[in-house]
């Protein structure tokens with residue numbers, strides 16, 4: 529026998545039993561985003577490597593260690609599986625001049641790739657829903673996105689996701705802060721790990737989001753950008769806070785929150801749960817006013833965030849908020865005439881929006897009923913040649929006592945609707 533192959537480590541299958549949670553999450557999110565006027569777009573999964581180097585930053589974990597990069601066999605161009613979506617969206621906006629006439633709210637979703645060490649909530653292929661407001665200087669739109677996320681958590685029935693915000697200032701303030709950080713970490717050089725030593729002069733801000741616990745104390749005492757904000761950044765941050773207060777959204781200001789990607793300025797934020805252990809950040813984002821120019825576009829202020837879908841699904845499971853998909857009914861049929869009626873009935877109920885599994889592959893009533901039970905359907909429709917000859921269908925409830933009634937065809941839709949009551953709008957039991 530040939531050896532069975534396995535998926536690549538850190539890249540997971542989403543199996544049918546999990547589909548309901550994914551669909552419910554994605555449908556709810558899409559509905560919320562669209563209520564705020566965010567429009568859908570899709571960008572490629574593969575982009576030129578320099579796009580990520582220039583946007584995310586050369587001295588970040590993502591670019592230094594985590595990208596899946598390979599050469600195009602035909603022309604030798606360096607290509608990368610996207611580790612995130614913002615860079616591709618900004619590239620597309622520049623390429624198609626999407627935002628120069630008027631600003632644009634967009635969202636996308638799909639797989640992202642980072643070669644990280646896999647653990648619960650951290651994978652090498654993972655999925656994000658990504659939202660961007662392009663051409664808005666804020667802070668109103670910064671607040672809009674945070675409020676929109678709060679609405680999404682509510683719509684999903686999740687509480688206990690906490691908001692953390694910070695401002696990391698503008699270019700000048702960041703330069704001054706950078707100098708202060710270099711001076712501070714130089715004084716503690718012997719305590720730094722290899723990564724931090726290497727980044728000390730190249731990108732000291734990245735030392736602040738080091739995952740090494742041994743550096744935690746040193747990082748806690750490092751100079752804080754929030755203390756050195758200029759007037760404009762300060763006003764932006766204060767206005768954001770006022771808007772969050774107005775919306776009744778609680779938050780913590782975390783001066784150490786710098787995010788792992790280089791393109792941010794001013795507002796940064798994360799939503800964190802403590803129900804998932806170490807990988808508790810379910811969504812993160814912020815403002816990136818300089819990214820369009822860094823990628824060769826016209827100055828275009830912008831703000832966005834991404835949600836980690838696997839972490840959301842874990843959280844929904846942890847809160848007991850997930851169910852599995854099941855059809856409305858399983859159609860059992862034995863006999864030639866019964867088969868004709870079964871196909872007709874199944875198509876007709878599907879025309880009315882029901883999800884119907886028509887038994888395939890023949891077999892006795894008994895063996896087909898076992899399959900009907902196993903399908904999770906609430907109802908079995910049972911048709912033999914006897915029923916077919918008088919245009920009748922037997923409807924049996926497969927749970928709650930298992931009653932069976934004979935229903936003439938003309939009453940089928942009404943009786944079916946009356947009996948098929950236990951599903952939510954996602955078709956989940």
Ligand code: HAM
Pocket residue numbers: 611612613614642644649650651652653654655656658659660788789809810811812813814816831832833834835836837838839
């Ligand atoms: P990020 O913080 O790198 O931001 O990722 C956003 C979210 O994606 C994280 O909070 C987490 O939930 C999820 N995530 C990240 N890496 C993994 C992984 N290896 N496994 C599972 N989930 C993961 C960005 O990607 C930015 N592009 C967000 C943004 C949009 N900022 C502005 N616009």
